[in-house]
Amino acid sequence: MKTRLAILLWAVDPSAPHLCATPFFYAAAAAAMEVEVEVHFAGRSVLLLMQGAAASLYGAGDQATSIYDHMQQATRFGARLYACSDALEAQSVDRALLIPELTGIAGAAAFAGRVLDPEWATLVF
Amino acid sequence: MSTIHGFEFPDDLWYLIEHDTWIRLDSDGNATIGITSLGAHISGEFIEFMAKPVGESIERERALGMLEMSKVIRSVRAPISGVLLGINEKVKDTAGLINRDPYGDGWLARLIPTSWETDARLLVSGAEIPGAVEKYMALLAEMFGERPS
Numbered sequence: 706m707k708t709r710l711a712i713l714l715w716a717v718d719p720s721a722p723h724l725c726a727t728p729f730f731y732a733a734a735a736a737a738m739e740v741e742v743e744v745h746f747a748g749r750s751v752l753l754l755m756q757g758a759a760a761s762l763y764g765a766g767d768q769a770t771s772i773y774d775h776m777q778q779a780t781r782f783g784a785r786l787y788a789c790s791d792a793l794e795a796q797s798v799d800r801a802l803l804i805p806e807l808t809g810i811a812g813a814a815a816f817a818g819r820v821l822d823p824e825w826a827t828l829v830f
Numbered sequence: 831m832s833t834i835h836g837f838e839f840p841d842d843l844w845y846l847i848e849h850d851t852w853i854r855l856d857s858d859g860n861a862t863i864g865i866t867s868l869g870a871h872i873s874g875e876f877i878e879f880m881a882k883p884v885g886e887s888i889e890r891e892r893a894l895g896m897l898e899m900s901k902v903i904r905s906v907r908a909p910i911s912g913v914l915l916g917i918n919e920k921v922k923d924t925a926g927l928i929n930r931d932p933y934g935d936g937w938l939a940r941l942i943p944t945s946w947e948t949d950a951r952l953l954v955s956g957a958e959i960p961g962a963v964e965k966y967m968a969l970l971a972e973m974f975g976e977r978p979s
Binding site: 706726730733734737738739767769770775778782 | 892
């Protein structure tokens with residue numbers, strides 16, 4: 706069984722909150738089994754990393770668990786969150802206003818490296 | 831059988847109370863592991879149980895698998911160190927068995943213990959059970975504002 710999972714958020718977007726919970730739930734499920742999990746934010750998904758953004762978003766039919774709750778569940782189990790620097794710039798995101806759960810910055814090369822590494826499984830949302 | 835605030839804790843089992851797991855040393859020397867009735871109650875209805883591969887070595891208190899509930903995931907922590915011997919296929923098919931029969935058909939996995947004598951000393955058993963469960967329930971009440979009932 707592979708023990709490393711990298712997830713790329715590319716089409717996950719705060720304007721479609723019903724799509725936002727799933728990747729973090731997958732991340733939490735894998736991390737709960739002590740799989741090493743990275744979540745890479747690219748494109749407009751980096752908007753979820755702005756303080757307050759995900760906390761005000763809810764998935765379909767669930768007004769009790771915010772998208773931020775899902776993100777925190779994943780990070781509590783050890784999942785690491787990485788933002789693409791180009792995406793942050795393209796979306797005019799102020800880095801000082803990012804959520805504290807963000808682990809760091811990692812771009813396309815980092816995720817491509819995970820795809821090419823046979824020790825890692827990858828998922829793209 | 832100890833019954834504490836309505837939750838049963840069979841006297842012939844050992845417990846890792848804070849992780850809601852029980853363990854039974856079977857006559858063949860291997861161990862059966864499951865979730866306590868209290869753990870099943872506070873978790874809610876289980877949807878799926880996923881375990882690490884059979885044959886994998888697992889250290890005490892490390893994840894042997896995960897349980898999925900509605901919108902929530904929990905890690906299943908091994909109460910002892912051992913090698914994963916088997917998984918309850920009934921529970922893989924119908925995870926709700928854990929809620930309905932946590933000490934019977936709802937068992938989770940079997941382990942070949944690798945350091946039972948050492949690990950058993952760190953588990954709760956016999957007369958220690960009520961006090962340990964009361965302490966744990968007080969902690970839950972402090973965290974969530976109410977005692978499980």
